[in-house]
Amino acid sequence: MQKRAWAVAALAIGLAGTFAWGSERSADPAARQGQRPNILIVTVDTLRADHLSVNGYGRETSPNIDRLLNGGVHFTDARTVEPLTNPAMCSMLTSRAPSTHGATRNGLRLRPGLSSLTSALSDYGYRTGAFVGNWTLRDRLSGLGEHFEHYEEVLNRRRWFGLVRSEATAEDLTDIASGWIEHHVEHDDWRPFLAWVHYVEPHAPYRFQKDHAEILDGVERPKKRDRYDTEIAFVDAEIGRLLDRVEAVSPGGRTLILFASDHGESLGEHGYWGHGRNLHEPNLRIPMGLTWAGRVPARQIDSPAMITDLAPTVLGLLNMPRPGEFEGFDWTAVIDGAEAPVGRVTRYEAHKGAVLAKHASDTARRAGLLQVATLVDGRKEILTIKKDSVSAFDLEQDPGEVRPLAPGIATRVREWYVAVKEALSREAGLPAQQLDEESIAALKSLGYVD
Secondary structure (H helix, E strand, O other): OOOOHHHHHHHHHOOOOOEEEHHHHOOOOHHHHHHOOEEEEEEOOEEEEEEEEHOOOOOOOOOOHHHHHHOEEEEEEOOOOOOOHHHHHHHHHHHOOOOOOHOOEEOOOOOOOOOOOOHHHHHOOOEEEEOOHHHHHHHHHOOOHHHHOOOEOOOEOOOOOOOOEEOOHHHHHHHHHHHHHHHHHHHHHHOOOOEEOOOEOOOOOOOOHHHHHHOOOOOOOOOOOHHHHHHHHHHHHHHHHHHHHHHHHOOOHHHEEEEEEOOOOOEEEOOOOEOOOOOOOOHHHEEEEEOOOOOOOOOOOOOEHHHHHHHHHHHHOOOOOOOOOOOOOOHHHOOOOOOOOOOOOEEHHHHEOOOOHHHHOOHHHHHOOOOOOOOOOOEEEHHHHHHEEEEEEEEOOOOOOOOOOOOOHHHHHHHHHHHHHHHHHHHOOOOOHHHHHHHHHHHOOOOOOO
């Protein structure tokens, strides 16, 4: 990858520290690692914030996630930038909107050569590894492998009822990711690591996890929502196991942990089951937080936050320069006691689910836009492209978005639509990935059909 100007400056600042790591090969692992923490990113597919017990849900679905979020900064009003896995995860790592990083749909690759959290940390000596269990995150489809030294696709299970081995279970991911981390610490622990683990559950089809049926309080015939909750409890247990194994080799303040979901899930709200096709709150709201013992205090931040904020905040906490292309907000000053920003405008996109081979063309990005939205001071405006109509909501008075306001001229969301169209036009030269038959079958089985 071509070195960026900002990275050259970063190297000049951090070079002495990098050499120090190499010279600190003592018997003490903490000394060998110097002052840089290890970083663990845990993301969970399709996880609604309001189905976690830490957020007041009536079932005890998430004791380990609760412990994690309560142990550091918990962003209680966080949202994804787009409710699809590939666009959202690319946005998390590059701190860009989908329309500017290019991976606007599942099956469309990230634009090559972009700055990212992982490329920035690699320039400071971090070893980076990713462990993903969703077919849409395959490097062939996402382009994310460019941003990691080690990129492992754990796709050995048939969670869906088809013929394609398109996913992993949480146990597989915990074991494989933990094994990589433990091997790294044992053999190369003078270098800090960044490990990203993306769990698939509770993505549909919401399998009933009988070992966690106790959270249902005796429900005899579990419905979709009940099965969804058992999936949360199942992945929560595996997250607990992952955290325990990481703590064993990287104890105390040696690990900075990020937690988020890629997007939420509509469970019948607005007549819709699933995610990706609209920008209502069940699709956008996500759990999000970060912990770093001894550096990040335990507190809630109730101001609007975005998944694109994670990368600049990590670099801020580490006193590293951020790439100029990053669009997210650095919360470091707020974490350290400053006032949260007032009147922040956050922006969102929704695109069609997947680009199949018969539709693959250089117009796939422009043709797939369904909705755009803006949110400021509790007022949310959603522009539906096909109808050229705006729906407006007061989220403080109407969190369920069931009582539309008079949209007025909706200048802000229409300006955002113009910006998105311009960005997508600039991406027109990027060809869509020509998918193989196995990928087409996997995307169809996952419900991502155009």
